[in-house]
Every structure is written in structure tokens, then in C-alpha cells.
Amino acid sequence: MASTVIPANQTLAPTPKLNYLNNGHTLKSWLLTTDHKRIALLYLISVTVFFFLGGFFAMLIRLELLTPQGDLMQADTYNKVFTMHGMIMVFFFLIPVVPAVLGNFLVPLMIGAKDLAFPRINLLSWYLYITAGTLFLHCMLTGGVDTGWTFYTPYSTVGSNTNVIEAGLAVFIAGFSSIFTGLNFIVTIHRMRAPGLTWDRLPLFIWANYATSLIMILGTPVIAITVVLVAVERLFHLGIFDPRLGGDPLLFQHLFWFYSHPAVYIMILPSMGVISELIACFARKRIFGYKFVALSSLAIAVFGFLVWAHHMFVAGISLYAAMIFSFLSFSVGVPSAVKVFNWTATLYKSSISYATPMLYAFGFIGLFTIGGLTGLMLATIGIDVHVTDTYFVVAHFHYVMVGGVLMGYLGGLHFWWPKISGRMYPESWAKLSALLVFVGFNLTFFPQFILGYVGMPRRYWQYPPEFQVLNVLSTAGSSVLAVGYLLPMIYLLWSLKYGPIAEANPWGAAGLEWQTTSPPPTFNFDETPVVTWEAYNYDEIPAPKQLEAPGAR
């Protein structure tokens, strides 16, 4: 393995070699860049801003729910706060976070390409995202929106007198950002793989992003059309969803969930891809059942389009439609379970290091298992009737979307941080925060399963007093979770200046991205690599001497 060893005492010019970070220092060189790695960093900064904004709203929700009375804010304010929390986290954080940050940075590097297929469209994606985000912030500051992130009609078309159209427009524009990213990934993965990098040699992260991209380009146009229809009904009173105008309110739910259920897989699939990379590296093994793990991503993407009406079991759909959608919903359970079993089996006869990214991978398996199994409970119609629209559902989707996606994202961010920044993060702080995230998460969301089964509906500003103890537990957990999320931001920023210089391949990891320098040069590889090995050839790569991050204190 070629690795550039740089003396640690050089602080002013850490690497004499030109890399993507020091290749141009002006604002213009960042804002007009077509380098996928710089665009990934632009995304990293912007999704982080939205994450903490969404997190701020989450804390307001948890504070309001400390007491049964609605006493911290007005009911209308609370309704806007949970709507903002949901919309920001779904459309401006969870959907872009792994593909647009880690995917953008890694897809070309992992397949040995110089950049994505359409670098300018990639930049356009970010600008669309920022336009949508700015519009949403404007919407928020000029009164906000109170429809819930689901925009259910006819409340959103005739009931609400908030800025629904502006919020819808923001979602519409953000959707195009997502479509362009998906398109870029698909073309890049098809056309720009290094010589010898056949489909069955691709890293599982690439397979996961490929499956995600398919959902992005097939599903996102539907949500775009749907919010346009909401706007049309609001503006021109054209009867589409409002029965008083001759429309059908359930039509909206069908269209909305046709995208928004697969959107959950847009969020979770890339994180699953990250987990495969992490487990392979820190167990120093090829992923058990590589082909099945790769194909399960595609299976999830395909089946994900066939299950949307499981959000509508009590909405007024026919008895038999409900049964068919229940049956189909279980079909997504199989490929998801296959992944978990294969990750677990990979640990057998492996050589495991407990570095921070691996802790996040363990955390992912732990939280996703609970999220997935409670998903099966929700697919079981007799149970869903009782717990849908309660905190049981809230807990379930946070286990999958936050427990799953964020564990994968943070694990991946730590794993590739040396590649992204050229610096190592402080290992003991990182371990502490991984532990805080896992404990805080369970303390926040596990009580909500009980709360939901006991009967507390979601989106409640005030609640009967007997639900208070569980709500207090949840709020207490959320403060631990908040610390767990704030810590990485602090020490990762710290590491940019004070972290030990990273080698090209500090983890002894397989994958083409580790064969170039840390950070990589603008065009990634000095020479196009030629691949003659299978993915995860850990038997051919020596493990790093230290068990954990080199230079960690």
C-alpha cells in the first residue's frame, strides 16, 4: 500500500502536495467548483446547518411535552414547530445527507473516476438544494407552515391559513436537487467505473447508492406533481382533493405515500451501504454473502414502491386493498432482515477492532433491528389500527430514520474523515459521543413505543396527565442525545486544525478511495487505477499496527 507519510510538525502547510482542499482558496473557487468533493463539503455544511435547526425544533417539542398542559407555546406555534421539525429533517437533512455528502464524495473515488458524470449538474443540485432551503427558511420566518410534513388534504388546501404553497414550492425544488443527484449517480456508476471494476466487484456502498438513485429518479417526480396539485387547489379552487369541490382526499394520500414511503429507503439504503463498508473494514473480512447484500438493496428499492398504502389502513381504503398492502409490506422485511443477518455473520471468525466507526455500526444494527421489527408490527393490520397515528409510529420511524440513518452517517463521517479532511479525529471523544448517541437515543424513543400503545396520539400539544412520566423520560433522553450530536461537530471542527495528520489509508481499508492521498487531489487519482481484485480483499491488506486510530489520544 502506498501511503504518504508526512511529518506531524508541519502545521502551516500540512501537505505540500496539491489536493482538492488547497487547490484554490477564494470563495469563488468553492461556490463555482465542479469538484464532487468540494460539492460534498458544501452539502456537508448545509445539511449540518439544517440538522441543528431541525434539532432545535425537536428540543422545543420535547420541552413542550414535559408537562401535560400546553404551557410553553401556543397550540398554533406548536403545530408549526413539529411541522418545521419534520419538513427540515425529512426534506433538507435525511434525504440528502448520506447520498449528497458521503455519496458525492465517495462514488467517484470508490469506482476510480475523476468526477461524477455531470459535474455541473452536480453543482446545480446543490444550488437547487440551497434555493429550496432558503425558500423554506423564508417561509419559516414569515409565519411558517402548520400542515405537518405530510401536507394532508383537505387541511392543507382549505383548512390551513399558513404558507403552505411556499413550503410546497421548497419541497418541489428540493425534489429536483434529489433527482439530479440520482441521475448523476446512475450514469456515473454505469459509465465511469475503472477498468476491471465489474459490477460484482463494486463496493456495497455503491450498490446501495445505485438502488437509492433509482428510487430518487422514479419516485421524486410524484411528490413534485402532488405538491403542485395542492398548490393548484389552494390557489384556483380546482377540485382535486377537496370533496366539496368534487375531489378526493384519499387521492392525495395515495400520491403522497407513493413517494414518501420509498423516500424512507432513499434515507436508509445509503446508510446500510455505509454499514457494510464499516463492518468489512473493522472486522477485516469480506462481507458475508456479498451478492445477497448487494441484491437486497435492489429488492428493497423495488418492493418499496409496492407498499405505500400501509400508511392508510384506517384512512378509508377498502378492506381488501388493506390486506394486499399488508401482505406486500412484509416483503420488504425479508431483504432488510437478510442484511442484518449477513452483517452479523460477517463477524464470525473475524478480527474486530472497536474503533468509533465500528461502534456506530454496532449501534446501527441494534437500533435498526428494533426499528425493523416494530415495522413488522405496523404492517400487521390488526395492530396498526390501534397504534397508527400514535407515538408508537413516531418511535418506529425515528428508530429507522434517525437511529438507522444517523448511525450510518456518523459512522461513515468518522470513517472517511481522514480522507475528507486529511486529519484524524480524537478517538476517545468520538467513542464517548457514540455511546451518548446510543444511550440517549434509546432513552428518548423507547418510552414512546409504550406511550403509543397506551394510546397517546401524535402531534398533540397537550395530553392527559397519565402520559407525563413517559414523556419526561423521553425529554430527558433527548438532552443526552443532543449532547451526543453536538460533540462530534465540536471535535471534528477542532480536528481540522489540531488533529493528527492522516495517512492515505489509516484504517488499512480496502476500496479505491484509500489508494489515493488524504485528502485526494482534485482529479482523485494521478493514474486511473486498474482493478484486478474482488471487493473487500482484506486478506491481501495488512491491518494497521495500532488497533484504533493512529495518533489518537
Added chain:
Amino acid sequence: MSKFLPLWPDQASTMASQVDALYIYLLLVSGVMTALIYIAVTVLAIKYRRVPGRDAQQIEGSTLLEITWSIVPLFVMMTFFIWGAVIYFQERTPPADATEVYVVAKQWMWKIEHMEGQREINQLHVPTGQNIKLIMTSQDVIHSFFVPAFRIKQDVLPGRYTTLWFKATQPGRYHLFCAEYCGTNHSGMGGDIVVMEPQDYAQWMAGGPSAPLQETGKQLFTQLGCATCHRFDVQGRGPNLTAVYNKPVLLEDGRTVIADENYVRESILNPTAKIVSGFKPVMPTFQGIVSDEQLNALVAYVKSLAQPPTGTAGLQNQPPTSPAQPQNTQVQ
């Protein structure tokens, strides 16, 4: 249910114990699965921790294992599916002998109309041991009728009826929640389901007004001029409504529909949507003329027309529930 830290909801309907039994089964299976995975990961992570001089052994995978851990969970999931579907089928199939209660939801209250004419707001009194079918609609946006102690929930939509049924088993006062977000006071749109012993219920019911819902409907039928076209003696310009409820109706375009509550309602609000074969689309819409409560009364009247109405007495469907009725056998 503990008022300090409730871990399990009250069981107050025949459905509650069934849903709980399935839930316990799911908890057990999920608990075992979670434990297996947690233990496997923990044991493997400790046993195969990195020690100098011991390398990982590369294992490609095993198709047999992959098939096993796809098929076995699938079979287990199918038990979830079938059991859940059986319960759901019951929840969605109201018994024929159910007493009907009309529910109108609006931002932010529940308006209840009993067939006997008794009206309530944010409260529903029901006797134990009797099947109750709610016929629900909304005046504005979507709401959802949720009674955790009964383990039932049904969205309530504007512009159509949805139904829900239950049989209460335990006297008491239980939460009624709106479970579909409906605007400012969504969390305040609740109330109580008051379950009473049949004799207490009869006493409560006797204290209210005595004009049954179908009587109100009959008066409206005359007042709004419906009777001039929908005649019971000779063929009028509209179909004779005698005994049409829940029967198939042949439409002008050749389709056949069942004249259920939703069809009667649609025919009042949007008469030209489904024209009965042999009739002209001459009926004006009553959208905006009749309120949801009046609609309910009209629907109740049409449903009561098993035979042509005679004289002034009209035809009553069933007398109000009395404790003497045989279906009032107490469960449990």
C-alpha cells in the same frame, strides 16, 4: 391502568383482548429475535476481537444460509399477516344487529346523534354488551375517531361516510381522541366514551328528547320537497325509495351499485353522479342546503323505508335499545 406510569391500556371492548393477544405474540417473537441478534453480535464481537497474530478467516457466504434466513422469517411474518388480517376483517365487518349512531366531526368537536334522537357533544354513552356501529363523516377536514381502550381507530372524512363498530365490555369512562392532525386544537378534540350497564344506559337514554332520527328525516323529506318526486304511491320523477337501502341499483350507464349510506348521501349532494336506470338527471343538488346532521337524518329515514310509509306513524326500524333485548348478554 396505573395513573402514574401506565404501561398497558385499559381493555374495554371485545376487540381489545384480541388485539392484545396478537400484540403479545409479536412482542415475544420480536423480543426473541432482538435478543438473538444482540447476543450474537456481542458474543462474536468479544470472541473475535482483534488480537495480534490472529487474522480474520475469509468466508464467501452460503446460499443455503441465505435461503434459510429468508424463508424462515417469511413464514413467521405470514403468521403475523394472517392473524392481523383476521382481526382487521372483524374490525371492518359490523354485525348486522348493531345499533347505529351517527357521528359528525368538525374542527374541533365530535357531534353524536343517537337513532333515538339523543344528541351529545364530545361524549358518547353506550351500553355494555351491545354492538354499536358508528356512521361517521366530517364537516371540514380529516379527523380520526380513536378509542385506545377499545383498540379501534377510523379516519373520518369529509364528503363520505366511514364506519366503525365495537362492543364495549367494561363500564367506565374512556378517552376519545382525534388521531388525525386537524389544525389548531387537534389535541383538544377529545372527549369521553361513557360505557354503562344496560339498565343505567336505558335510564340515561330515557332522559333525552324522544324524536327518533328517522322521524326528523321524514319531516325534512317533506319540507325539502323530496316527496314530490320520490313518491311512494305512484311512479314519480324520481325513483321510489321503498326498500332500496343496501340493495343493488342498476344505473343509467349500465353499472350496478349497492345503495349503501354513501350512495344515498352522494345522491343527495351530487344527484347526477350515479343516475338510476330509466330516470332523467333532473334532481337539483342539495349541497350547501342541508347540513351534515340533516343529511344523517335523511339517510336514516331512507334506511328505515323497508316498506312504504303508511299514515302518520311512519315505520320505525327498531325500538330503542332496552335492557330486555336478548342481544344484551353480558360478555365476560
